[in-house]
Amino acid sequence: MIVAGETRSAYFLQEEETKVETHTLSVLVDNEPGVLARIVGLFSGRGYNIESLTVSEVEHEKHVSRITLVTTATPQVLEQIKNHIARLVPVHRVIDLTSIGDAIERELALIKVSGTGEHRVEALRLAQAFDAKTVDATLESFVFELSGMPADIDRFVKLMTSCGLVEVARTGLAALSRGKDGL
Known part of the structure; x- marks a missing residue:
């Protein structure tokens, strides 16, 4: 919080942007060959780490799977990760469970x-x-x-x-x- 009359250096603002956070993402995808490889490839190609990964089909009739993954990144990188995942064709939805809270x-x-x-x-x-x-x-x-x-x-x-x-x-x-x- 900035108080009236307070000045802050650009260095201080940079520190806030580089704060690393751990987030749990839930991704709903079509259950088809290569989907997991594409998501994992997205992470490895950009140098992002996956700390935990679980995958299972959750709707058998619709062939839909849920991928739950935990990653650690700065808020800016986390937004990039979510946007990149959401753009993949077999992805239906990406939810940041940490951001919505109380998961x-x-x-x-x-x-x-x-x-x-x-x-x-x-x-x-x-x-x-x-x-x-x-x-x-x-x-x-x-x-x-x-x-x-x-x-x-x-x-x-x-x-x-x-x-x-x-x-x-x-x-x-x-x-x-x-x-x-x-x-």
Whole structure:
């Protein structure tokens, strides 16, 4: 906010424009060969990074898929990304779920932990605290299933490191806007 009589340098304005933000985009597309490759190619050709990507057909009769992707960019670059995606022929709609606010975001992870004794007991205790479901158990290991906010999954994985974390598989973000309207 600029106060009357206040002067600001152009350097300060440039700093605001280069602030990097993470956004979740939801893209409705025709489910046909090459669509995902074209969108991913758009990102790689311009040097943009995709941090999370999920794709699934959501309307079988109409052959329509939803692509949910997370990217980090400046506001100006983000607008370019959305405009480039929207211009692709098989794209029906592009929604920036972060900009409209209050989106519901969830991710699924499978976490394998190996250990015995106290490490095994601690892994089970932490899994219970995070409401993680045990989907496989042997005498030496567990595989936990955890669904939730990506930050919660990150915390769980970090805590499991001291309990004998072996490997992690994550689905990527699934997101919907709140309210009665759809994409």
